[in-house]
Amino acid sequence: MTTAVRLCGVDLQETESTRAIVEAIEADNPEITVRHVPGLVKIQSVNPVVIKRESVEARLGRPWETHEFQMAIVSYAGHIAEWDDDEIVIKWEH
Amino acid sequence: MKKLSMRERYNLLTRDLDWTPSYVDPAEVYPFSRYEGIKIHDWDAWEDPFRLTVDAYAKYQAEKDKRLYAVLDSFAQSQGHLGISDASYLNAMKLFLQGVTKLEYAAHRHFAYLARHLDGPGPRFAALCQSLDELRHAQTQIHTLSNYNKYYEGFHSWPKMHDRVWYLSVPKSFFDDAMTAGPFEFLTAISFSFEYLLTNLLFVPFMSGASFNGDLPTMTFGFSAQSDESRHMTLGLEVIKFLLEQDEANVPIVQGWIDKWFWRGHRLNALVAQMMDYMLPKKVMSWKEAFELYFEQQMMQGLFPDLAYYGITPPRHVEHAILEKDIVSHQTYWVLKQFTFAAAFHTWEVDDDSMAWLSAQYPDTFDTYFKPRLLKSREQAANGMHSYFLGLPQLCQVCQIPMLFTEPGDPTTICFRHREYKGETYHMCSDGCQWIFDREPEKYIQAWLPVHQIYLGNCGGPSVPEVLSWYGVEEGVDNHPYEVSPDRKSWDEWHAAAGVAGK
Numbered sequence: 001m002t003t004a005v006r007l008c009g010v011d012l013q014e015t016e017s018t019r020a021i022v023e024a025i026e027a028d029n030p031e032i033t034v035r036h037v038p039g040l041v042k043i044q045s046v047n048p049v050v051i052k053r054e055s056v057e058a059r060l061g062r063p064w065e066t067h068e069f070q071m072a073i074v075s076y077a078g079h080i081a082e083w084d085d086d087e088i089v090i091k092w093e094h
Numbered sequence: 095m096k097k098l099s100m101r102e103r104y105n106l107l108t109r110d111l112d113w114t115p116s117y118v119d120p121a122e123v124y125p126f127s128r129y130e131g132i133k134i135h136d137w138d139a140w141e142d143p144f145r146l147t148v149d150a151y152a153k154y155q156a157e158k159d160k161r162l163y164a165v166l167d168s169f170a171q172s173q174g175h176l177g178i179s180d181a182s183y184l185n186a187m188k189l190f191l192q193g194v195t196k197l198e199y200a201a202h203r204h205f206a207y208l209a210r211h212l213d214g215p216g217p218r219f220a221a222l223c224q225s226l227d228e229l230r231h232a233q234t235q236i237h238t239l240s241n242y243n244k245y246y247e248g249f250h251s252w253p254k255m256h257d258r259v260w261y262l263s264v265p266k267s268f269f270d271d272a273m274t275a276g277p278f279e280f281l282t283a284i285s286f287s288f289e290y291l292l293t294n295l296l297f298v299p300f301m302s303g304a305s306f307n308g309d310l311p312t313m314t315f316g317f318s319a320q321s322d323e324s325r326h327m328t329l330g331l332e333v334i335k336f337l338l339e340q341d342e343a344n345v346p347i348v349q350g351w352i353d354k355w356f357w358r359g360h361r362l363n364a365l366v367a368q369m370m371d372y373m374l375p376k377k378v379m380s381w382k383e384a385f386e387l388y389f390e391q392q393m394m395q396g397l398f399p400d401l402a403y404y405g406i407t408p409p410r411h412v413e414h415a416i417l418e419k420d421i422v423s424h425q426t427y428w429v430l431k432q433f434t435f436a437a438a439f440h441t442w443e444v445d446d447d448s449m450a451w452l453s454a455q456y457p458d459t460f461d462t463y464f465k466p467r468l469l470k471s472r473e474q475a476a477n478g479m480h481s482y483f484l485g486l487p488q489l490c491q492v493c494q495i496p497m498l499f500t501e502p503g504d505p506t507t508i509c510f511r512h513r514e515y516k517g518e519t520y521h522m523c524s525d526g527c528q529w530i531f532d533r534e535p536e537k538y539i540q541a542w543l544p545v546h547q548i549y550l551g552n553c554g555g556p557s558v559p560e561v562l563s564w565y566g567v568e569e570g571v572d573n574h575p576y577e578v579s580p581d582r583k584s585w586d587e588w589h590a591a592a593g594v595a596g597k
Contacts, residue, residue, distance in 0.1 A: 006395050011298060013317050038378055039305030039313050040298065066100070067150050071157065074301075074320045075294050077392035079400070080143035080328055085100050092396060094403035 008078030008092050009044035017060070018072040024055035040074060048081070048091035104145035109138075112215035124213045130276035133341035137214030140336055144325055151223055155230065158318045162234055165314040170241050179307040179375040181246065181585035182576045185439040186303075186373040187239055187312060188248045192438060193265040193365065194296075195235045196256040200269045201284065202228035208277055217336075220329045224285075227322040234318065238311045246581050248438050251566035255438055258553070259565045260544035261365070261430065263494045267541060268362050272355075274537075278337065279351050285330035287355030291397075293323060294388040296366050303374045338404035345405050354533065356409035357526035360418075361493035367423035368430060371452065372444065380455035385419040411526040414502045420456055421505045424464040429498045431471070432483040436558060438567045440576035443472040463505045480575060486545045490523035491538050492530050499523045515539060 010025075012018045014036065022041055026034065032045040043049060056064045066088055082089040098106070115123050127134070168174075178184070205225035212218050243249035256262050272283040301316030334352075337344045367381040379387075398408045431441040444452070449468065452460045471481045487496035501507045502525075511522040515535045522528040531538045547553050554564025562569055571580055 006399065007391060008396060009392075011294075013321075037299075038302045039317065040302050067154060070144075070154050070321055070325070072321070073324045074317055075298055075324055075327070077396050079331060083100070083143050083145060092400050094400045 005046055006092060007044045007046060008049060008076075008090055009042065010049055010076040010090055011074040012041045012043065012072045013074055014039050014041050015072070020059035021051065021056050021069070021072055023059050025049065025051055028052050028055050044077075048089050049078070051088040053086050100145045103147050103150075104142070107147040107149070108142070108219045109215055120213060124211055126211050126277055127213055130278050131347055132278045132337060132344050134213065134337075135340055137216070139339065140214050140216035141332055142216050142220055143328055143332070146219070146223060146325070148219075151226075155226070155322075158321060159230070159234070162238075162311075162314050162318045166238060166241065166311050169311045174308075174310060175242060175245055176588055177308050181581045182440065182442055183307045183309065183373070183375050184242055184246050184581070185248075185441070185576065186300075186369045187242065187309070188252075188439040189365065189369060189373070190300075191235065191239050191249060192252045192255045192259070192262055195232055196253060197265055197269045198228050198232040198235065200273060202226075202232060204273050204280060204284075208280070211277060217329075217333070220325075220332075224322075224326055224329060227319075227326070231315075231319045231322070234315045238315045241311065245584070247568070247579070248440075248572040248581075251438075254566045258544075259438060259567070260489075261433075261437065263542065263544050264365060265362060267494050268358055271358065271537075278333075278347075281330070281333045282337075282348060282351040283355040283358070285326060286334050287330075287352060288359050289323065289326040290330035291356060291393055292359040292363060292389070293327070294392070295363055295384055297323060298388065299370060299379045299384040300366065303370065303376075303378045306376045306378050307374055334401070334406075335404070338401075338406065342405075349406055350533070352406065353410035354530050357411050357415070357524075357530060358493065360415045361490075361495060361523075361527065364422050364426045364495060364499075368427035371423035371455075372427040372441075372448075377448075377451055380452075381423045382419045382455060390416065410529065411524075414524065414526060417502050418499070420459045421463070421500065424452075424456070424460065425498050425500065425505075426495075428464070428467070429483075429487070429496055432481060433487070433496075434480075434575060435482055435573050436562065436567075438565065438572045440574065440579050440581070442576040443475050444468050459505060475575070475577070486548060488521055489543050489545050490527050491520040491541055491543070492522055492527035494541065494543060495523060497521065497523050 009032070012022060018041070022034065022043070025043060026032065028050055029045060029047070031047055032043050032049065035042040035044070051066070051069060053064060053066055066083060066085060069083075069088055076090055078090045079093050080088065081091050081093065114120070121128065202225050205221045205228060209218050209222035209225055212221060239249060256266055269284075272280050275283065297316055297320050301313050301320065304310075304312040304316060334348060337348050367385075370379070370381045370384065371377075394408060394412070398406070427441070430437065434441045449460075449465060453465065456464075474481055487498075489496055497508060497510065499509050501509045509524055511525065511528040513520050513522070513528065513531060513535070516539075518539070520531060520535075520539065522531055544553070548556075548561055554560045559569060562573070567573055576582055
């Protein structure tokens, strides 16, 4: 199952509140693959993965600060290239 | 007043609270950050992508704990322990509590030291947060698993066991090795090689296994800890990039540490591999698949091309680790099973369903090398005989695991390496451990090897019952196969048609 493609990504807890985050990631990053294992959602991508505050808020129906992503994240592959008030970007740098 | 941005808050609350000492030389204030030969020119170049401030830290950590303790309460109240897949599952948790929880506490202590002794405010604050995280992990693991201690054997005396029992010297010596290194080697060892490279293999599939086996509290503490862990991974990656960017002379030093600590971590993971493949009644993912996903795909194909930019190459001996993905869990479980009489957890015979799963997951090795002896063992057990190894194993001087690993590419020949040093002979399990010994022989000749210590008379006495008593292992209760254990008996009674209430 090893491939030569270089993937970055993020693993999130499978919970009610992270479902909105996963949906937002899916909407903003159409090329990702999403795999569900017990308790866990594994998101992988050949491109940078972007998590946008506005997209998450639209699905949650409430304000969501990007710090709150800490409640959902389990692990990630890549480098956190940006984490500001509006978005989080995970990608390989070089 | 306008709300400040994350960046502004981070600069004000984390970086701006620092000052440069003017009455004393910084080298006197931070005396431990120079002797390893690492050159740092600008501590302000340190990056913290999380931009964490102390108020945000407290807010989210409190929320994580609230969620966890709500789960612990309802699980205990609803007799949740009766709903796990099988009581045998809890042996993985005994091993976890005995092996890992004190490492969390050790990490808490050492990050507190780094929070004082690193020159830059960015890494000091990151180390302070991690120190508090690790204390939280130790506490939440103890609280979570203490519920099982009310109903099942083997959850007592784990701090004493961690310091004394033979298989627990593997994780203990790993961490002691890191804590007795300098601050930058420790960061490369624990924050980078362990947290970033390998910890996914310990926590992620394992907690997914807890979820699948009905162990809600463990799954919750695991994922709760793992949410901190992603911040620790970031610290690990930032440390490496920071050191590599600060001075070219740091590159070979860091490469040597990555080479050493990758292999040290890989050996430690042998215990995790057998837990995943053998100790989970309901299987989530094989060790091999987890290794391919989290190590080969994410690290070898993802991370190392990134680090090549700085002149870093994949870890030495990684090709041997990759070869072992097909065999390591089987070989390790087999040896632990043979020494169950001297352990504080149970092993058991492998049933047909599990064998079919192992055959499917390991098509190249399981049926050929490992299934026949498991079948033989099961046949003997049916006749009341346990296949025990009645003697003490030779241990590797570096990883302290019994010499159970095989020559690269040949799963039938045990790998023996040895070195003469100052008139004594030292044994190693692999080229990886031998290379580590050769770099620092003066360090590893001081190893507290459990087998040697028994022979030296330092472990309660010369006989198995005396040693077990010194370990805190109750004969006939905590050890021997699960099939004949009090845990099994209780479980069967609780699940009988008119199940009696737990004790």
